[in-house]
Amino acid sequence: DQQVKQNSPSLSVQEGRISILNCDYTNSMFDYFLWYKKYPAEGPTFLISISSIKDKNEDGRFTVFLNKSAKHLSLHIVPSQPGDSAVYFCAASAPSNTGKLIFGQGTTLQVKP
Amino acid sequence: DVKVTQSSRYLVKRTGEKVFLECVQDMDHENMFWYRQDPGLGLRLIYFSYDVKMKEKGDIPEGYSVSREKKERFSLILESASTNQTSMYLCASSSPGRINEKLLFGSGTQLSVL
Numbered sequence: 001d002q003q004v005k006q007n008s009p010s011l012s013v014q015e016g017r018i019s020i021l022n023c024d025y026t027n028s029m030f031d032y033f034l035w036y037k038k039y040p041a042e043g044p045t046f047l048i049s050i051s052s053i054k055d056k057n058e059d060g061r062f063t064v065f066l067n068k069s070a071k072h073l074s075l076h077i078v079p080s081q082p083g084d085s086a087v088y089f090c091a092a093s094a095p096s097n098t099g100k101l102i103f104g105q106g107t108t109l110q111v112k113p
Numbered sequence: 114d115v116k117v118t119q120s121s122r123y124l125v126k127r128t129g130e131k132v133f134l135e136c137v138q139d140m141d142h143e144n145m146f147w148y149r150q151d152p153g154l155g156l157r158l159i160y161f162s163y164d165v166k167m168k169e170k171g172d173i174p175e176g177y178s179v180s181r182e183k184k185e186r187f188s189l190i191l192e193s194a195s196t197n198q199t200s201m202y203l204c205a206s207s208s209p210g211r212i213n214e215k216l217l218f219g220s221g222t223q224l225s226v227l
Binding site: 103 | 117122146148153154155156157158161171203205214215216217218219220221
């Protein structure tokens with residue numbers, strides 16, 4: 001029972017264009033969402049987060065959008081750079097399991113020069 | 114530079130062996146976690162600990178156990194390794210509280226069980 005789903009295993013975009021990574025969740029108790037980025041042979045690193053009281057959070061080239069009614073969040077990267085090529089995981093947590101994150105399957109982003 | 118250190122980057126073990134994966138963090142974090150990463154399945158939580166000598170099962174604890182004798186160290190134990198435990202194992206830590214749910218991960222241990 002996958003509570004957090006990333007239905008696109010991979011995405012390829014041209015350098016300078018927008019990358020949009022999507023994530024869906026099923027547990028309505030989730031109220032905090034995070035995106036992590038992972039390079040090969042390294043651990044995931046935190047990228048950006050959003051609380052359910054917001055619908056948008058921006059940090060430089062990265063913006064996360066949250067649509068609670070649709071139980072959907074997305075990560076926008078503008079403009080995309082070759083160094084953004086990595087696996088991106090979305091994660092979620094609920095108040096009842098503080099500190100415990102549920103991760104999606106990951107999306108591999110390739111940014112072509 | 115604060116970090117989470119996993120003792121081995123690569124391990125090759127035989128079926129039936131007892132395997133120890135070690136993790137140390139230098140941030141004085143209360144929370145520590147063990148995940149495994151498999152293609153198409155993402156990161157799945159094996160065990161976690163909110164304090165010394167305490168542990169809680171995650172989503173896939175079968176075949177694993179853990180030990181947390183000191184705050185900075187969290188060990189994952191495969192009692193009798195099997196081929197389906199071949200995976201990337203990731204240790205993470207965090208401070209308690211909702212605003213500190215950002216996990217800090219180690220670099221991972223790629224375990225192969227033959």
